Each structure stands twice: as structure tokens, then as C-alpha cells.
Amino acid sequence: MNQLTFPWAGIERQALAFDDESTPGGAAIDVSTLPTEALSGGEMELLRSWLNDEENGRAERFLHGEDRRDFVAAHALLRMQLRDRFPDLLFPATIAAGEQGGKPRLSPTGNCDGGTVDFNISHTRGMAACVTAKDHDVGIDCEPLARKVDVALAEACFSQLECEWLETQRSLTPSIAFLHLWTLKEAMTKALGTGLTIDLKTFSVLPFPPRLVETSPDTGAQRRWAFWQWPSKDGFILAVAARDRDT
Numbered sequence: 001m002n003q004l005t006f007p008w009a010g011i012e013r014q015a016l017a018f019d020d021e022s023t024p025g026g027a028a029i030d031v032s033t034l035p036t037e038a039l040s041g042g043e044m045e046l047l048r049s050w051l052n053d054e055e056n057g058r059a060e061r062f063l064h065g066e067d068r069r070d071f072v073a074a075h076a077l078l079r080m081q082l083r084d085r086f087p088d089l090l091f092p093a094t095i096a097a098g099e100q101g102g103k104p105r106l107s108p109t110g111n112c113d114g115g116t117v118d119f120n121i122s123h124t125r126g127m128a129a130c131v132t133a134k135d136h137d138v139g140i141d142c143e144p145l146a147r148k149v150d151v152a153l154a155e156a157c158f159s160q161l162e163c164e165w166l167e168t169q170r171s172l173t174p175s176i177a178f179l180h181l182w183t184l185k186e187a188m189t190k191a192l193g194t195g196l197t198i199d200l201k202t203f204s205v206l207p208f209p210p211r212l213v214e215t216s217p218d219t220g221a222q223r224r225w226a227f228w229q230w231p232s233k234d235g236f237i238l239a240v241a242a243r244d245r246d247t
């Protein structure tokens with residue numbers, strides 16, 4: 001099954017760390033990205049072999065082959081990274097789908113070497129991405145920079161501070177400025193585990209540098225957050241959010 005050594009050609013991997021380097025062991029947050037357009041039939045077959053029955057069943061239900069490909073790539077990428085980064089986890093680890101829109105978790109436990117493992121994935125046409133971490137809650141989002149956004153949506157989903165930031169951007173197109181905010185916000189909601197069910201106006205994030213600017217107590221303000229954001233060379237924007245785990 002595991003005929004590919006991780007990370008294989010095409011996968012880009014980076015290690016992220018909180019600025020103050022207080023995370024024991026250094027880089028505790030790992031991100032992998034895999035552009036999917038150029039994946040061969042053979043590579044897809046191998047990726048598919050990493051999925052469990054539930055994931056394979058979900059993959060079957062996609063109407064478009066591209067969406068199925070990206071789903072398979074993201075789920076396989078995650079499993080490869082978990083196996084590589086946390087070899088002490090019991091494998092094949094079961095990834096339990098979140099109940100009613102909840103965050104998927106490792107099941108029965110993500111305990112590894114005295115810590116707890118969290119993960120998150122994102123897939124969009126042409127790109128799969130995953131983040132894994134020990135002792136942090138993590139979320140990731142990726143979007144194509146070419147995506148045309150209806151910026152009129154900003155008022156519905158961005159806080160006043162974020163809307164003001166959008167209006168003052170001169171060097172970015174409105175769509176690209178929107179995507180900078182959106183991916184940060186979505187990554188944060190995915191780290192929280194609420195997804196987009198949370199009231200998106202209850203917190204403000206800003207890019208350059210990516211950061212949490214204001215928040216209500218419900219969004220874990222008392223804990224330390226860190227954000228990263230970068231454009232990929234293939235034309236996607238990625239954002240990762242992490243916060244210290246409840247102790």
C-alpha cells in the first residue's frame with residue numbers, strides 16, 4: 001500500500017512555529033500541500049488506497065471527477081502526514097467524521113507521546129492541503145486566488161474592522177483582498193471546530209501579518225493564537241490558524 005515515500009514529488013511541506021518558539025520541540029505544526037491537477041492515474045490509485053471505507057464511499061458520491069480527486073488527495077495527504085509525523089499513533093488511525101458539521105477527530109484517541117494530536121484538511125479545485133499538530137487546535141483553508149468573489153458578501157460575513165480594512169486596500173484587487181480575510185477567518189473557525197456556524201462578526205482577523213485583532217470570549221480569546229498565510233506558486237492562497245490547547 002505504502003509505495004510512496006512521504007513527502008513525494010509534488011508535495012510541499014513546511015513546519016510552522018509560534019513566534020516566540022515556546023513550543024517544546026520546535027516546529028509542532030506541520031502543513032503539506034499537494035497540487036492535484038497533474039496527478040497521474042497511478043498516483044491517484046495509490047492515494048485512494050490510503051482511504052478507509054467511509055472515505056471511499058464519500059469519494060464515490062462526488063458528481064465531478066475533479067472534486068473527487070481533490071477530496072481523495074486531501075484525505076490521503078493527511079493520513080500520510082499523520083503516519084510520518086506521529087509514527088507512534090496506532091495505525092490505521094480512524095478519522096471520525098464530525099457529528100452534524102463538527103470537526104473530524106482521530107478516534108478513539110489522538111494521544112501520542114504525552115500529547116494530543118489535532119489535524120485539519122482543506123480541498124479546493126486543484127489543491128489539497130492538511131495541517132497536523134500536537135497540543136494545538138489547528139485549522140487550514142485554501143482557495144484559488146483566481147476565484148471571483150462577490151465582495152458585496154463582505155458586509156454579511158466580515159466585522160466592521162475587517163470591512164474597513166477591505167475598503168482601504170489599493171494594491172490588491174477586491175476579490176484577492178476578500179480572499180485574504182476569508183481564508184484567515186475560515187482557518188480560525190476550523191481550528192475552533194465550529195466551522196462557519198459561528199457568528200463570523202464576533203471576531204476580527206487581519207492579514208499582513210496575519211493576526212487576531214479582536215474577539216469575543218466565545219472564540220477562545222484567553223488562549224494564544226497564531227496565524228500564517230501565504231500564496232502558493234500554483235495560484236492558491238493558504239491560511240493556517242493555531243491556538244494553544246485547553247489544559
Ligand SMILES: CC(C)(COP(=O)(O)OP(=O)(O)OC[C@H]1O[C@@H](n2cnc3c(N)ncnc32)[C@H](O)[C@@H]1OP(=O)(O)O)[C@@H](O)C(=O)NCCC(=O)NCCS
Nearest residue numbers: 098100101102103104121122123141190193194195196197
Ligand atoms: C467546515 C467548513 C468550514 C468547510 O468549508 P469548505 O471551504 O467547504 O471546505 P474545506 O475544504 O476548506 O474543508 C473541508 C474539511 O473541513 C473539515 N471539517 C468539517 N467540519 C469541520 C468543522 N466543524 N471544523 C473544522 N473542520 C471541519 C473536514 O475534514 C472537511 O473535509 P471533508 O469534507 O473532505 O471531510 C464548512 O463546511 C462548515 O462550516 N461546515 C459546518 C456547518 C455544516 O456543515 N453544517 C451542516 C450541519 S449538518
